[in-house]
Structure formats: C-alpha cells, structure tokens
Amino acid sequence: MDEQPRLMHSHGVGMAGHPGLAQHMQDGTAGTDGEGRKQDIGDILQQIMTITDQSLDEAQARKHALNCHRMKPALFNVLCEIKEKTVLSIRGAQEEEPPDPQLMRLDNMLLAEGVAGPEKGGGSAAAAAAAAATGGIGADNSAEHSDYRAKLSQIRQIYHTELEKYEQACNEFTTHVMNLLREQSRTRPISPKEIERMVSIIHRKFSSIQMQLKQSTCEAVMILRSRFLDARRKRRNFNKQATEILNEYFYSHLSNPYPSEEAKEELAKKCSITVSQVSNWFGNKRIRYKKNIGKFQEEANMYAARTAVSATSVSAHGSQANSPSTPNSADRRTR
C-alpha cells in the first residue's frame, strides 16, 4: 500500500488521500491481490493517458475495454469525488442564489396585468381601473376599451407562445445535454449529481432569456397602458342629453343640489358616465352657479319651467332659483 501514492503521481493523477479507491482496493484484499489491483489501476490510468495518441478505431476499442474493466467503477467514483472537491465545489457555492427580485417584480406585474396566470374575463385590471378612474363616455369608451383588451390579449398571446417555445427549447436542450453527459459518463467522471447541476445551470440560462421576454412584455403593456390612459385623459364634453339630465336635476334641487350616492348612481346610469364624473359635474356646477347666479338665471328659469310642466306637483318646484345651500344645511344632514 505504501506504493500507491507514488504510483498515482507517476501518471500525473494525484489520488493519495482518497479513501474511496483505497477502500475499494482494500476490500477483501490483502497481500498479492492488493498488489494486483494497484497494477490494474496503473494500467487503466496508463491507457487513459495514451488514448488520445491512438487512432479512432483503436481508441474506441480501448474505450470499450476500459468500460468493461473490473476496476472502472472504483476509478470512476474516485475521479468524480476529486472533481466534486475541486471545480464543482466552487460552482456549488454560487448556485444557492435567492430568487431574483427583478424577476419577481416582472412576474407580479404580468400577473396583475392579466398577461400571466389565468385569463381575466376578457380584460385586465388596468383597463378596469383606467375606465373607473377616467370614466366611460358611452359607445366611444366601449370601443376604446375593447381595443385595449384586444391589444392586451395580443400581447398575452405572443407572450405565451414565446414562453412555450422557450420551455420547449429548454426541455429539448436539457434532455440532449443529459443524454450526452450520461453517454460521456461511461468514459468520463461525470456523476449524476453533476448532471443535475448542469441541468440547473441550463435552466438558469433559459430563465434569464425568459426574464428578457418578461421584461419586453412588461414594457409593451406599459406602453399600451400609457397610450390608453393618455387617450382617456383627453377631456370630452358630455353629450347634450347627459348635460340636460344633470341640469334638470340641479335646477330642480336648487335649494339642495347635493345628490345622494343613490341619486348620483342613478344619474350616472342615465347619462352613461361614472359616479365620480357626476360628482365633478355637480361640484363644478355649484361653484360656477354660485359665482355667477345672474348668468345662470335664464338657464335656471328654463329648467324650472320645464320641470313645472312635466311634474305633477308644480308647487314643489316653485321659486327655487336661490343660491345653492351649503352641504352643512339641514337638507344635507338628512343624507
């Protein structure tokens, strides 16, 4: 046994101190059998070192012979062990990475926008939020909304197609590499653990490509969203009918032009606008009326007359052309 280190070093492969092979060599071996196995290892190493000097056919034959050699599994284990303790241990330290926060952000955003995950009923949270915030204006709004949804759905479709492609390519490549490494592990010291590690390296590479896809998808959604919001931000006058309905309510409740939530909802429905738009309209109207009652007097009279005609109780809407009371008035307290 004291010859072993010298023997190993003489072939340029330092194996001293590796219990695997030593153990294998010692198992049930003593005396001449141990010597014989040392010789075997020496032979194998010699053959491996000279294999590149031979012709292809000779090398193939030699490879086959080496594969069948009785000491091959032991040598394989030791070489794997050496590899494990050197190069792979360095790599191993780099593998334990926390989940990428950037990737998490992208995932969350794609999920929130309805691009990733289950498809939300034909639209996205963004579209709904944008519509709620800026208000709908009848058919125009629906048209723009559906346009937004269509574009978002297009982005979603492209994203999923690309993602599928990447996953397929990743799986194909992984299988290919695994087969290659398994094949090579017959002649090279490649342990299952190393194959596993290689698979995770491949997956990391592919996930970085996926991240680029996610990033560009997010950018596309942001551009679409900003365009949509910009379009919605453009002020549009309410249609004539909506203005009439709002004015009618305002002048017929001039003593207390503060519609309740229910009334606002009703008006919003009638005018095909949002409740917040109704609130804005009444806020603006109250102020502008108060600032210039004279200017609005004619309008007030017109609506008062109209209401008087249509209403069954004319007296209820008699002389109401007063300045709007403040929200602190008694009427408001009842709301």
Added chain:
DNA sequence: TTCCATGATTGCCC
C-alpha cells in the same frame, strides 16, 4: 388664433 365653456385635478378644510 382667440376666447369661452367645461370636465378634471389638486390642495385645503371640516
């Protein structure tokens, strides 16, 4: 192009 009307936003108050 200008000017007014008007819907939306913002900051403050209660």
Added chain:
DNA sequence: GGGCAATCATGGAA
C-alpha cells in the same frame, strides 16, 4: 370622505 375653490387643459365656436 365629501365639498369647496383655484387651477389646468382641452373642446369648440367665432
């Protein structure tokens, strides 16, 4: 949180 007041920004008529 709702309302007021000031202001912004845009539509549309002249």
